[in-house]
Amino acid sequence: MDTKGVLSSPSQSQSTAQLKYVQELATSGEEPPPKYFHKNVNDKGNQVTTDDSLSVPIIDISRLTSNASIEEKEEEMGKLKSALNSWGMFQAVGHGIPQNLLDDMYNISKKFFDLPVEEKQRYALSKDDEIFDLQGFGSDSMGANINGQVLDWSDRLRYWPGDDSPLNFRRTLDEYSVQVRSVSEIILKEMAKSLGLEDDDFLNQLGDRQYVYTRFSFYPPCSRPDLVYGLKAHTDGGAITFLLQDPEVRGLQVHKYDQWVSVPCMPGALLVNIGDLLQIMSNGIFKSPLHRAVTNTERTRISVAMFYLPHMDQEIEPVAALIDESNPRKYRRMKAKDFLEAFFQTYLQGERVYDWASI
Numbered sequence: 001m002d003t004k005g006v007l008s009s010p011s012q013s014q015s016t017a018q019l020k021y022v023q024e025l026a027t028s029g030e031e032p033p034p035k036y037f038h039k040n041v042n043d044k045g046n047q048v049t050t051d052d053s054l055s056v057p058i059i060d061i062s063r064l065t066s067n068a069s070i071e072e073k074e075e076e077m078g079k080l081k082s083a084l085n086s087w088g089m090f091q092a093v094g095h096g097i098p099q100n101l102l103d104d105m106y107n108i109s110k111k112f113f114d115l116p117v118e119e120k121q122r123y124a125l126s127k128d129d130e131i132f133d134l135q136g137f138g139s140d141s142m143g144a145n146i147n148g149q150v151l152d153w154s155d156r157l158r159y160w161p162g163d164d165s166p167l168n169f170r171r172t173l174d175e176y177s178v179q180v181r182s183v184s185e186i187i188l189k190e191m192a193k194s195l196g197l198e199d200d201d202f203l204n205q206l207g208d209r210q211y212v213y214t215r216f217s218f219y220p221p222c223s224r225p226d227l228v229y230g231l232k233a234h235t236d237g238g239a240i241t242f243l244l245q246d247p248e249v250r251g252l253q254v255h256k257y258d259q260w261v262s263v264p265c266m267p268g269a270l271l272v273n274i275g276d277l278l279q280i281m282s283n284g285i286f287k288s289p290l291h292r293a294v295t296n297t298e299r300t301r302i303s304v305a306m307f308y309l310p311h312m313d314q315e316i317e318p319v320a321a322l323i324d325e326s327n328p329r330k331y332r333r334m335k336a337k338d339f340l341e342a343f344f345q346t347y348l349q350g351e352r353v354y355d356w357a358s359i
């Protein structure tokens with residue numbers, strides 16, 4: 001989830017202030033303005049690991065489905081459980097989504113971001129709703145610089161189903177959404193089973209009117225990757241996120257063992273991560289990972305994140321079967337809408353929503 005959709009006039013204090021999009025800043029040849037600089041870059045816990053043995057787990061979804069043998073299933077289920085418990089993230093292979101559809105998704109994203117800025121501005125951010133003014137094309141500098149928040153080096157296209165879609169987005173995106181949704185159902189069922197729950201315990205809470213929010217991110221090269229991040233450290237607020245990574249340019253990092261671990265490009269794989277909502281529904285057994293995207297001086301990077309959320313009226317809470325005397329309830333029951341409002345607020349204050357939701 002993103003939290004920076006509040007619209008206001010861009011600040012005029014920089015010589016580059018009229019450049020609203022990171023793409024324009026990148027091509028201007030100037031240094032990034034200081035409002036993109038992170039100050040804590042040398043802090044403990046901010047180092048990128050050099051330990052090659054640390055790597056995000058890989059899960060073969062085909063080994064979890066009915067065609068696999070019992071032994072295969074058990075083995076993969078064990079891996080899934082440990083991935084969710086220790087990383088909160090994994091690379092999904094064997095998911096069954098055809099490579100040409102993944103390529104099409106990447107290509108429509110690239111085609112959109114390659115358009116001239118004036119053309120993309122036709123899809124500029126519009127404020128439709130109090131919380132969810134997060135749609136259309138935009139960048140951090142178009143939002144309020146709340147609490148001096150450091151800006152991300154990325155332009156984004158945010159999309160809710162039913163929005164007007166640029167180009168020939170609709171068909172490819174619809175097809176991709178349908179396929180990702182069925183993978184997400186398989187995974188959510190396996191997640192529940194791995195905890196000894198009924199298959200549908202997580203899915204039922206998400207309800208049959210799930211929201212799917214898609215964010216296309218465009219990270220142009222940056223002359224100061226030592227100070228500027230493509231996307232600042234955050235956890236995702238939804239239940240589960242599917243990330244189609246750039247097939248060639250890496251940039252995603254996940255925080256683990258008090259350091260950052262770089263996530264390799266893995267063409268054909270989908271990066272799956274738990275969001276805060278699923279951490280809550282699992283009563284904290286699954287972890288919503290802190291992650292970020294870094295920049296580089298050479299190459300543009302594109303990613304497409306798909307976030308699954310319950311309908312705003314849905315109530316969420318830890319699944320009852322996970323709570324007993326030795327495992328007390330950690331989070332309270334709340335409406336998805338209240339949860340998401342709190343997500344925005346806590347994010348802006350540099351806190352985590354599950355602290356807010358804690359009992």
Ligand SMILES: O=C(O)CCC(=O)C(=O)O
Binds near residue numbers: 243291302
């Ligand atoms: O671009 C990436 O690799 C990360 C995207 C992400 O974390 C997000 O959109 O929430």
Ligand SMILES: [Fe+2]
Binds near residue numbers: 236291305
């Ligand atoms: Fe994220």
